[in-house]
Amino acid sequence: MPAAKHQDHVWTRRSALTLLAMLPIGFTGIGNAAECVDPASLSAAQKSMRKSLGFRAPSADAAKRCSVCAFFTAAQPGCGKCALLSGGIVPAEGLCDSWAKKG
Template identity: 40%
Template sequence: MDKNISRRTVLLRGLQVPVAGSLLLGLAACDSSGNGSQEITAVCADPEDMTSAQESVRKTLRYTELSSDPAKTCSGCAFFSGAAGGCGSCGIFDGNAVNPAGFCDSWSAAS
C-alpha cells in the first residue's frame, strides 16, 4: 500500500495547527466570568472625529478610556466636567469628550 502525501497537504496541516492554537489561546484570554475585568461603558474619544493635534495631545498624555487605577479616573479629576449621556469633558483636552472611567498622565485630584 503506497500512500503519497503531497507537499500541499503537509503545508496546509502545518498551518492549521498554529492557527488553531492561537485561536484557543485567544479564547482562553477572554474572561467571560467577569472576575477581575472592567467594562468600558462608552467610548467617548473617537479618533475619527479628532484633529491630528487633539489626537497627539491624547497620545502624549497617554489617555485611556479605562483607568487601571480605580482611585484615579477622569470623573475624580480637577479638569473633568460631567455631562449627561455618560461622557464628560476635560479642560486639558480643550473641553473635548472623555470617558468618566478614563485616565491620563495629567490627572489631578479634584478638590
C-alpha cells in the same frame, strides 16, 4: 386602493426591521463609556494631545479616573469634558498622566 394599503404595510414592517437592525449600534455607543467619542472623528491636534498626556480608557486604577479629576466636567452619563484637552469629550472611566484629584 388595496395595493396602496399593502405597500404601507410593507413599508412599516421594513422600517421597523431597519430600526431594529440599527439598535445594537446605537446602544453600543451609549452603553460603552469608553466610546464617548469616535476616535476617528478627532482632529490630528486632538489625537496628538491625547497621546502626549498618555490618555487611555478605561483606567486600571478605580481611584484615579477622569470623573474624579480636577480637569473633568460631567457632560452626559459616563462622559465629560476635559479642560486639559481643550474641552474634549472623555469617558468618565478614562485616565491620563496629568490626572489631579478633584478638590
